[in-house]
Amino acid sequence: MQSDLMQIDLMQTDLMQSDLMQTDLMQRDSMPNQRLPALELNDLTLSYPGTRGPQVVLSGVSLSLNQGEIACLLGPSGCGKTTALRAIAGFHPLQSGSIRLLQQEVGRAGYQLAPEHRNMGMVFQDYALFPHLSVADNIGFGLYRRSKREREQRVAQMLELVGLRELAQSAPHQLSGGQQQRVALARALAPQPALLLMDEPFSNLDVTLRERLALEVRGLLKQTGTTAVIVTHDQLEAFAVADRVAVLAEGRLQQWGTPMQLYHRPQNRFVARFIGEGMMLQGEMSADGKISTELGVFKPESLPEGLNHGDVVDLLVRPDDIQHDDASPLQARVLAKAFRGAQFLYTLALPSGQQLLSLVPSHHDHAIGEAIGIRLELDHQVCFAA
Amino acid sequence: MSSVADKPAWSVLWLALPTLMPLTVVLGSWLHPQPEVWAHLNEFVLPAVLKNTLLMALGVAAIVSVLGVGLAWLTSVCEFPGRRWFAWSLVLPLALPAYVLASVMVGLFDYSGPLQTLLRSVLGPLSLPPTRSMGGAIVVFGLVLYPYVYLLARQAFLTQGKRSLEAAQTLGMPRWLAFFRVALPMSRPWWAAGITLALMEMLADFGTVAIFNVDTFTTAIYKAWLALFNLPVASQLASLLALAVLLLVWFEQRAIAQRQYAANAVDARLERLQLSGVARWLACAACAAVLLFAFVIPLLQLMVWAYAVVRHDWDDRYWQFIGHSLMLSSLSALIVVAVGLWLAYAQRQHPDLITRLLVRTSTLGYALPGILLSVGLFIPVAWLDQQLHPLWQSWGVDPAPVLKGTLLVMLLAISARFMAVGFEPMQAEMQRITLSQQQAAHSLGLNRWGVLHKLYLPLLRSGWLGASLLVFVEVMKEMPITLMTRPFGWDTLAVRVYEMSAEGMWDRAALPSLCIVLVGLLPVLLLVRQSER
Numbered sequence: 001m002q003s004d005l006m007q008i009d010l011m012q013t014d015l016m017q018s019d020l021m022q023t024d025l026m027q028r029d030s031m032p033n034q035r036l037p038a039l040e041l042n043d044l045t046l047s048y049p050g051t052r053g054p055q056v057v058l059s060g061v062s063l064s065l066n067q068g069e070i071a072c073l074l075g076p077s078g079c080g081k082t083t084a085l086r087a088i089a090g091f092h093p094l095q096s097g098s099i100r101l102l103q104q105e106v107g108r109a110g111y112q113l114a115p116e117h118r119n120m121g122m123v124f125q126d127y128a129l130f131p132h133l134s135v136a137d138n139i140g141f142g143l144y145r146r147s148k149r150e151r152e153q154r155v156a157q158m159l160e161l162v163g164l165r166e167l168a169q170s171a172p173h174q175l176s177g178g179q180q181q182r183v184a185l186a187r188a189l190a191p192q193p194a195l196l197l198m199d200e201p202f203s204n205l206d207v208t209l210r211e212r213l214a215l216e217v218r219g220l221l222k223q224t225g226t227t228a229v230i231v232t233h234d235q236l237e238a239f240a241v242a243d244r245v246a247v248l249a250e251g252r253l254q255q256w257g258t259p260m261q262l263y264h265r266p267q268n269r270f271v272a273r274f275i276g277e278g279m280m281l282q283g284e285m286s287a288d289g290k291i292s293t294e295l296g297v298f299k300p301e302s303l304p305e306g307l308n309h310g311d312v313v314d315l316l317v318r319p320d321d322i323q324h325d326d327a328s329p330l331q332a333r334v335l336a337k338a339f340r341g342a343q344f345l346y347t348l349a350l351p352s353g354q355q356l357l358s359l360v361p362s363h364h365d366h367a368i369g370e371a372i373g374i375r376l377e378l379d380h381q382v383c384f385a386a
Numbered sequence: 387m388s389s390v391a392d393k394p395a396w397s398v399l400w401l402a403l404p405t406l407m408p409l410t411v412v413l414g415s416w417l418h419p420q421p422e423v424w425a426h427l428n429e430f431v432l433p434a435v436l437k438n439t440l441l442m443a444l445g446v447a448a449i450v451s452v453l454g455v456g457l458a459w460l461t462s463v464c465e466f467p468g469r470r471w472f473a474w475s476l477v478l479p480l481a482l483p484a485y486v487l488a489s490v491m492v493g494l495f496d497y498s499g500p501l502q503t504l505l506r507s508v509l510g511p512l513s514l515p516p517t518r519s520m521g522g523a524i525v526v527f528g529l530v531l532y533p534y535v536y537l538l539a540r541q542a543f544l545t546q547g548k549r550s551l552e553a554a555q556t557l558g559m560p561r562w563l564a565f566f567r568v569a570l571p572m573s574r575p576w577w578a579a580g581i582t583l584a585l586m587e588m589l590a591d592f593g594t595v596a597i598f599n600v601d602t603f604t605t606a607i608y609k610a611w612l613a614l615f616n617l618p619v620a621s622q623l624a625s626l627l628a629l630a631v632l633l634l635v636w637f638e639q640r641a642i643a644q645r646q647y648a649a650n651a652v653d654a655r656l657e658r659l660q661l662s663g664v665a666r667w668l669a670c671a672a673c674a675a676v677l678l679f680a681f682v683i684p685l686l687q688l689m690v691w692a693y694a695v696v697r698h699d700w701d702d703r704y705w706q707f708i709g710h711s712l713m714l715s716s717l718s719a720l721i722v723v724a725v726g727l728w729l730a731y732a733q734r735q736h737p738d739l740i741t742r743l744l745v746r747t748s749t750l751g752y753a754l755p756g757i758l759l760s761v762g763l764f765i766p767v768a769w770l771d772q773q774l775h776p777l778w779q780s781w782g783v784d785p786a787p788v789l790k791g792t793l794l795v796m797l798l799a800i801s802a803r804f805m806a807v808g809f810e811p812m813q814a815e816m817q818r819i820t821l822s823q824q825q826a827a828h829s830l831g832l833n834r835w836g837v838l839h840k841l842y843l844p845l846l847r848s849g850w851l852g853a854s855l856l857v858f859v860e861v862m863k864e865m866p867i868t869l870m871t872r873p874f875g876w877d878t879l880a881v882r883v884y885e886m887s888a889e890g891m892w893d894r895a896a897l898p899s900l901c902i903v904l905v906g907l908l909p910v911l912l913l914v915r916q917s918e919r
Binding site for chain 2 (some may be wrong): 089090091114115116117118119120121122124126128130131132133141142144145187188191197
């Protein structure tokens with residue numbers, strides 16, 4: 001196990017070709033939108049047959065993904081994200097709506113193009129490698145219609161890409177979890193699919209490996225220009241790997257946007273709570289559209305509709321919005337603290353009793369019960385009707 | 387405890403003797419090569435026997451794999467009308483001994499049987515392929531033995547789930563091709579073991595090939611021993627048979643060893659493939675046809691014949707046949723369960739290599755044909771009789787030999803043959819008792835006997851009950867060992883079936899056959915109940 005981890009560590013450096021990764025990360029939030037949509041979900045509704053009629057698991061989901069982009073379906077377990085993925089792959093029927101791949105309809109109510117005709121690759125949660133075939137034969141499996149020479153060339157290319165050339169003749173069970181995942185990825189990518197689907201690709205791996213492998217996978221997908229949809233329940237994974245994230249909960253699409261948008265511009269309370277940490281600070285609407293709170297007066301860029309003067313609203317305050325400042329006249333009492341290495345996460349109580357979270361560099365070690373000075377630096381002002 | 391665990395359990399050596407001895411005796415016959423015997427075998431026996439065995443093995447392997455794998459695929463992965471019902475009822479042919487199906491088939495389809503008589507009366511003189519031929523034997527074996535492949539392949543398909551097939555589909559492969567490229571090779575460790583089990587049964591069979599007049603190893607050994615009274619020829623032939631069987635055992639063990647890598651995570655919600663219009667009725671018809679020919683028709687025919695002859699045939703002798711059958715079955719079940727329990731317990735207490743090898747040897751009998759065991763045990767027991775001759779005479783027991791005239795050889799051979807049947811369920815049950823439970827019992831002051839008595843026996847109850855039922859029924863169906871080693875005139879139901887079939891009186895063979903089949907249904911229904919979840 002130990003040696004496996006080290007091996008992955010070493011390969012990591014090859015794959016993460018730093019320039020590629022960095023430029024890519026910077027581009028993410030200013031996405032050029034001139035490419036064609038690769039995948040379009042229109043008003044997608046999915047259900048399972050139940051004893052009392054169909055049980056709807058997901059309804060009215062619409063989104064569009066451009067070629068070369070990576071999307072994540074993110075949500076708590078049971079939100080229907082895996083069902084959505086299986087519907088895109090062609091394994092689950094649609095109750096209504098439609099799925100279009102490269103402008104071609106592949107599924108609607110009463111019609112499913114068979115999975116083998118969709119030109120989509122899929123990486124399964126348990127990888128589903130074929131135990132009776134070697135690594136090379138697993139990767140070449142989807143190329144069974146090509147000539148032997150062509151197949152061998154492509155397999156060699158894929159082995160090179162995922163850095164497993166020396167393991168080509170191994171059996172899947174001889175590989176570590178991370179290596180198996182890369183074989184599964186190479187197998188799915190070998191036939192050059194129009195769309196790659198990945199179902200919880202990192203959930204079977206060691207926790208310490210996950211984020212790195214997520215970056216590694218992102219690097220590979222960008223390198224090959226692959227459009228991909230990845231299902232996950234882990235937001236850090238989603239942030240690490242995705243250009244765009246669809247937050248699914250309670251059978252609906254809660255928000256569809258870039259990771260930055262989800263964190264800083266959550267469209268509703270669910271997304272605000274589900275993504276990142278934070279607390280709601282109570283405020284009151286004033287006549288000129290400003291909100292006055294215990295920590296000052298703010299003017300949000302946008303406000304929920306139907307709010308009137310004097311209404312109570314909740315302002316989203318992230319732990320990084322609260323700065324520790326000994327000189328500040330604003331004082332808050334430390335209720336609890338969690339050491340996170342570089343930082344402390346303090347739970348603070350304002351004089352009124354309202355609670356806030358604050359991330360503070362860990363050389364500021366304050367005792368519980370102590371009062372510390374804080375300052376609010378709210379770059380993104382998001383509020384919801386109380 | 388550790389001092390006990392370090393030493394092999396030598397008691398197991400004694401229990402391994404009933405398999406070890408015949409194997410040694412039979413294979414040891416090579417140490418005394420007898421050129422004139424081999425010249426005779428080479429010229430008159432071996433060519434036909436080898437050819438027949440090989441052809442039959444190929445034919446039977448083909449039929450059981452197509453039927454077994456195909457039906458398992460249909461009932462475990464697809465959805466069609468009647469699937470749930472077929473899933474368990476397709477196991478029912480296990481209740482029919484091959485020789486019973488053989489006698490029914492010949493009785494039904496032979497020249498003088500009702501079917502051909504009817505056809506002749508309608509169509510005039512006909513020339514149909516003869517029923518009593520190798521082809522007939524292959525069909526009978528195929529119909530009776532396919533459940534071995536069916537059960538194992540089904541287990542494989544159910545544990546594989548649909549995930550691998552879906553993976554193949556996302557890679558652009560249509561489903562029918564994925565069956566051959568993925569499902570079939572992935573389940574090979576299961577169905578390959580099933581085919582070797584079926585071939586072992588075929589090699590061990592005596593009754594069926596005798597009815598169909600096909601010369602094989604078992605009939606050749608039988609003739610050499612009981613018609614020519616030539617034991618050296620019999621044991622030389624048996625040694626060849628032993629080699630073939632050990633080869634199969636090797637194949638089987640290899641297949642089982644490969645399973646650990648082939649097993650996939652079980653997919654909790656296995657959605658079955660919905661077959662479309664025509665396909666679903668074809669699937670239904672295929673299952674129904676197999677069940678009809680392998681079980682329903684033979685059973686009905688048995689009932690018709692038995693009903694016709696029961697008034698004239700049923701007399702006091704039948705109570706004797708039944709009494710002997712019951713006695714033999716119960717005695718064997720008792721011996722096998724007691725020995726099996728001891729083997730499982732010994733292997734647990736002494737997990738060293740020698741003990742495990744000895745336990746493996748003592749349960750090897752499932753692969754060894756009854757005829758081989760009979761020859762291999764008869765020779766040493768006869769020798770022992772010879773040595774004890776003065777003793778018998780001094781006791782005034784005359785005529786010696788004594789041991790040969792008792793049930794000793796028969797019981798030894800039968801226990802050896804069915805030891806695995808009794809051992810496996812108990813071994814499986816025993817694995818559920820943890821070592822710390824046993825240590826807890828020891829720490830509370832119980833010694834080894836106390837632990838066996840107070841902990842193992844009660845906890846293994848379902849294990850040894852199931853095991854004794856299985857052994858009971860297997861012995862009931864057993865033919866060759868009983869036929870060859872019973873004391874003169876000591877007939878059982880199976881022997882009666884043989885004697886009536888040997889004279890072509892299929893209707894009179896039906897009565898004892900029906901008794902055997904009805905008893906044989908018990909464990910099959912038990913098996914069905916266990917597998918239905």
